[in-house]
Amino acid sequence: MSPSELFTLIIGVALTVMVFSYILGDRLFFGIATHILIGVSAGFLALVVIQKIILPYLVKPLANVTDPGFLLALVPLALSILLVLMLFRRGTQAGAIPLAFLGGVLAALAIIGVTRGTLAPQILSMIGRFEPGKLMHEAQPQWSAIVEALMILLGVISVLFAFHHRGQAKAGEVVRPIFLQGIGSIGQIFIGITFGALFVGLFSTALIALISSLSDIIYFITLWF
Amino acid sequence: MTEDHSELSLCPNCGKENLPMATRCVHCGSAMESLFTISGQTQLPDEESEDSLPDIIEEIRNDPALQVPTEPEPNPEAQPVGQGDEPTLPEDQMPDWLAKVRERAQGEEDAIGGLVSGTIAMDAARSEEGTAGVEGEFNAWINRIREQSQQETSARARQLPSENEDSDQTPEWLQRIRALRPRPEDEITHEIKTTPTYLDDLPREWTDEALQELRRQALEEEREQGTEPLPDAGLTAKNEELPTEPGLEEPNVAALEEPLLGETEFHNIPEDEEEFLEPVPAVDLSLQPDVEAEKSAEEAVEHELVAEEVEKPNEVVEQEILQQESIQANEPIVAEPPVEPEVTETPKQLPLLEEESELHPDEPEQESEEEEQPEDSAAVPPDLLLLRDQQDRANLLASLIEQEGRVTAGKQVIRKPSGRAGRLVVALLLLIGLIVSILIGPAAIPTDTPKSLPALALSDQIQTLVENDKVLVVLDYQAATSRELESLTAPLLAKLVTQGAQLSFLTTQPSGLFLAQSLLEQAGLPETTPVDFLPGSYLNLIGWAVNPTISATGDELVKVKNLYPFKLVLLVSDSSDNIRGWLEQIAPWIESLRFAAVTTQMEAPVIAPYFDSGQLVGYSAGVADGNLGAQTSFNYRAYRVGLLLMLVMLLLGMISKGEADAIRKEEERSE
Numbered sequence: 001m002s003p004s005e006l007f008t009l010i011i012g013v014a015l016t017v018m019v020f021s022y023i024l025g026d027r028l029f030f031g032i033a034t035h036i037l038i039g040v041s042a043g044f045l046a047l048v049v050i051q052k053i054i055l056p057y058l059v060k061p062l063a064n065v066t067d068p069g070f071l072l073a074l075v076p077l078a079l080s081i082l083l084v085l086m087l088f089r090r091g092t093q094a095g096a097i098p099l100a101f102l103g104g105v106l107a108a109l110a111i112i113g114v115t116r117g118t119l120a121p122q123i124l125s126m127i128g129r130f131e132p133g134k135l136m137h138e139a140q141p142q143w144s145a146i147v148e149a150l151m152i153l154l155g156v157i158s159v160l161f162a163f164h165h166r167g168q169a170k171a172g173e174v175v176r177p178i179f180l181q182g183i184g185s186i187g188q189i190f191i192g193i194t195f196g197a198l199f200v201g202l203f204s205t206a207l208i209a210l211i212s213s214l215s216d217i218i219y220f221i222t223l224w225f
Numbered sequence: 226m227t228e229d230h231s232e233l234s235l236c237p238n239c240g241k242e243n244l245p246m247a248t249r250c251v252h253c254g255s256a257m258e259s260l261f262t263i264s265g266q267t268q269l270p271d272e273e274s275e276d277s278l279p280d281i282i283e284e285i286r287n288d289p290a291l292q293v294p295t296e297p298e299p300n301p302e303a304q305p306v307g308q309g310d311e312p313t314l315p316e317d318q319m320p321d322w323l324a325k326v327r328e329r330a331q332g333e334e335d336a337i338g339g340l341v342s343g344t345i346a347m348d349a350a351r352s353e354e355g356t357a358g359v360e361g362e363f364n365a366w367i368n369r370i371r372e373q374s375q376q377e378t379s380a381r382a383r384q385l386p387s388e389n390e391d392s393d394q395t396p397e398w399l400q401r402i403r404a405l406r407p408r409p410e411d412e413i414t415h416e417i418k419t420t421p422t423y424l425d426d427l428p429r430e431w432t433d434e435a436l437q438e439l440r441r442q443a444l445e446e447e448r449e450q451g452t453e454p455l456p457d458a459g460l461t462a463k464n465e466e467l468p469t470e471p472g473l474e475e476p477n478v479a480a481l482e483e484p485l486l487g488e489t490e491f492h493n494i495p496e497d498e499e500e501f502l503e504p505v506p507a508v509d510l511s512l513q514p515d516v517e518a519e520k521s522a523e524e525a526v527e528h529e530l531v532a533e534e535v536e537k538p539n540e541v542v543e544q545e546i547l548q549q550e551s552i553q554a555n556e557p558i559v560a561e562p563p564v565e566p567e568v569t570e571t572p573k574q575l576p577l578l579e580e581e582s583e584l585h586p587d588e589p590e591q592e593s594e595e596e597e598q599p600e601d602s603a604a605v606p607p608d609l610l611l612l613r614d615q616q617d618r619a620n621l622l623a624s625l626i627e628q629e630g631r632v633t634a635g636k637q638v639i640r641k642p643s644g645r646a647g648r649l650v651v652a653l654l655l656l657i658g659l660i661v662s663i664l665i666g667p668a669a670i671p672t673d674t675p676k677s678l679p680a681l682a683l684s685d686q687i688q689t690l691v692e693n694d695k696v697l698v699v700l701d702y703q704a705a706t707s708r709e710l711e712s713l714t715a716p717l718l719a720k721l722v723t724q725g726a727q728l729s730f731l732t733t734q735p736s737g738l739f740l741a742q743s744l745l746e747q748a749g750l751p752e753t754t755p756v757d758f759l760p761g762s763y764l765n766l767i768g769w770a771v772n773p774t775i776s777a778t779g780d781e782l783v784k785v786k787n788l789y790p791f792k793l794v795l796l797v798s799d800s801s802d803n804i805r806g807w808l809e810q811i812a813p814w815i816e817s818l819r820f821a822a823v824t825t826q827m828e829a830p831v832i833a834p835y836f837d838s839g840q841l842v843g844y845s846a847g848v849a850d851g852n853l854g855a856q857t858s859f860n861y862r863a864y865r866v867g868l869l870l871m872l873v874m875l876l877l878g879m880i881s882k883g884e885a886d887a888i889r890k891e892e893e894r895s896e
Contacts, residue, residue, distance in 0.1 A: 117809025
């Protein structure tokens with residue numbers, strides 16, 4: 001093991017132990033480790049942004065007037081200046097312009113993307129499960145495929161109704177129809193199963209990370225014995 | 226409280242109301258003349274009574290029914306003594322029983338002399354001047370104490386406004402109640418004064434028991450010296466019926482019973498009524514029962530005596546105690562009117578009382594029966610009579626007044642458990658389990674562990690790639706998930722390299738620039754493999770995807786200028802949002818481009834629908850889909866132990882949560 005590797009290993013083990021001290025209620029070492037992480041990450045991010053974004057996309061085109069991207073680079077420059085004006089009280093409204101432009105573009109992209117990339121394909125996929133060719137195989141019904149298709153359809157509809165809260169207002173309370181309440185309850189079951197699967201995945205991911213860190217620490221300790 | 230004002234007597238001096246049995250006016254102190262008026266009988270004026278008395282006598286004399294039949298004057302010799310008032314009958318007409326009675330009367334001294342001799346003796350005893358003087362002195366002393374207490378309370382009530390000028394917000398009724406009640410400080414001082422101080426094991430405050438103990442000691446000493454024992458005052462008093470007023474009989478009886486109770490520790494008081502035996506600290510003396518009033522009066526006198534004695538030196542006190550012992554030894558019957566009113570008998574009364582007890586042997590039984598009977602309210606002066614509910618209310622009021630102004634304990638804030646200790650225990654348990662599992666030794670995942678269906682689909686898609694097919698690898702993950710994602714991606718990259726595919730690397734995260742080095746190392750790729758940073762992630766590539774011809778003429782900074790030549794895009798990401806963004810923003814524009822993903826197990830359920838819809842040709846997630854179990858740095862046993870511990874924790878948490886919810890619902894129902 002090279003000295004640089006040993007040094008980084010020591011630093012890594014020390015920071016890991018400092019983070020683990022939060023379990024025992026310690027805030028000092030955990031705070032130090034957290035601040036080190038945030039500081040290093042911010043510094044590295046700033047370096048990357050300057051090197052990979054600002055210099056090639058803004059400074060370099062503006063430095064050469066004859067560059068075809070010169071005029072195009074003026075747009076991000078103007079938007080950046082307007083964003084900087086948000087630091088001052090009188091420039092708040094001016095700073096809203098690039099934010100509005102950015103928000104509008106992202107919203108348009110999201111709507112188009114969700115429609116074309118999620119809703120339409122998912123609906124088509126759900127409908128496609130009821131194609132006769134998928135439900136029947138050699139003139140015999142594929143019960144597993146049928147049940148799966150029905151369950152998916154039921155899950156989609158019930159989850160949609162679970163978020164449907166409209167109803168008739170009676171005595172200050174919104175009363176939903178009984179069948180909507182029943183379907184919504186089924187949808188809540190599907191949502192609960194989904195959250196359970198997400199939690200299991202989250203714990204599994206965290207457990208893998210923990211085992212890896214513990215293995216590194218134990219390996220580091222065994223180096224000295 | 227429940228006094229009948231119609232029975233109150235008016236003071237002839239000031240005209241104010243007083244209790245019917247009050248001897249002196251509590252307002253002006255003048256003597257009350259109507260002390261022994263009989264309740265229920267209309268009292269006529271003196272002149273009228275004097276005028277009407279002869280008329281009544283005259284009517285009685287003139288009543289023919291009451292007239293004695295006129296008979297010839299009998300012979301004084303033949304008439305027996307004592308039968309002068311009886312009508313004389315001839316001996317032949319006289320009944321036998323009457324003849325026997327007359328014969329016996331002649332033989333005995335007096336037929337009714339035995340019955341009335343005791344009464345005559347008692348009358349003689351009552352007529353003794355010393356006894357009368359003691360009784361009068363005792364009554365005067367009781368009256369003085371009552372008057373003094375009344376005057377003190379009234380004076381305190383008058384002084385209250387000046388004393389509590391700053392407490393303007395206190396209502397007047399409460400101030401008066403406070404004034405009628407002794408202050409706690411006064412009680413404390415009172416208790417300090419009455420605290421018995423001992424000198425050579427002899428108490429300064431001589432109680433009845435102490436005095437009787439001294440008398441017993443003196444008697445024993447005298448017996449040892451051969452002298453005749455003196456009669457015990459207590460026993461003497463026990464056998465005597467005091468000719469005092471009815472209100473003083475009960476305390477005497479109670480005082481006489483005290484030694485017996487002390488000896489046998491027996492009482493007929495129910496256990497649940499013991500609370501009524503507790504002293505009532507804050508009740509006016511006028512509201513106390515007779516016994517308690519007298520006890521408090523005795524204590525007041527004793528306190529004064531003790532207060533005087535406290536100032537004396539110890540030697541003087543010791544001498545006085547010795548003198549008291551000698552006096553009590555020589556004088557068996559000590560007249561202590563203020564302290565022990567029952568010991569008011571004189572030696573002259575004792576023979577008479579003894580004779581009476583001999584003549585009437587059944588009288589002690591009657592006395593004992595009277596003692597067993599409940600306290601007659603008529604025997605207690607009405608001004609000192611206190612009903613039980615009145616006493617309870619007085620106790621309640623006193624307790625409320627005592628608690629006033631104190632810092633009362635507010636509603637206890639139920640501290641909810643923070644769960645910090647529970648979290649610590651769970652964390653330590655998990656850590657210990659993992660560490661032990663790691664220390665046991667390396668444990669690789671079995672090679673025959675089945676992979677998931679998306680992972681198999683991904684393997685199949687990679688198998689379809691041929692040499693020189695371009696594959697874009699997008700690195701979009703953080704350092705925390707690098708171990709899991711790298712273990713999943715490295716085998717795939719190695720396989721792609723084996724098949725001769727051309728790999729291009731992009732990273733949308735700044736940290737991907739150095740995290741890629743570890744991935745390349747695990748995949749067996751050279752460290753010089755270029756990894757480009759793609760700012761803005763997939764949004765940066767939308768222009769290329771929408772119109773690649775326009776985009777290709779501009780930016781030369783990014784080596785990946787066109788997405789159309791690529792056969793497969795492998796998204797290595799720990800965020801399902803980024804994977805979905807690629808699928809939503811890029812995939813619809815390029816139908817020939819296939820997308821696959823490598824993600825964490827946490828994000829797998831979210832991207833599963835995209836695999837079902839065919840937008841993803843496959844994805845790999847979890848431990849089993851990669852070669853993580855085959856790595857020496859990863860302990861599969863520890864992974865299973867961690868899952869088992871967390872499963873137990875989840876079950877326990879569900880049970881405890883269900884129990885807590887049930888308890889909460891039960892509490893809500895009860896409320």
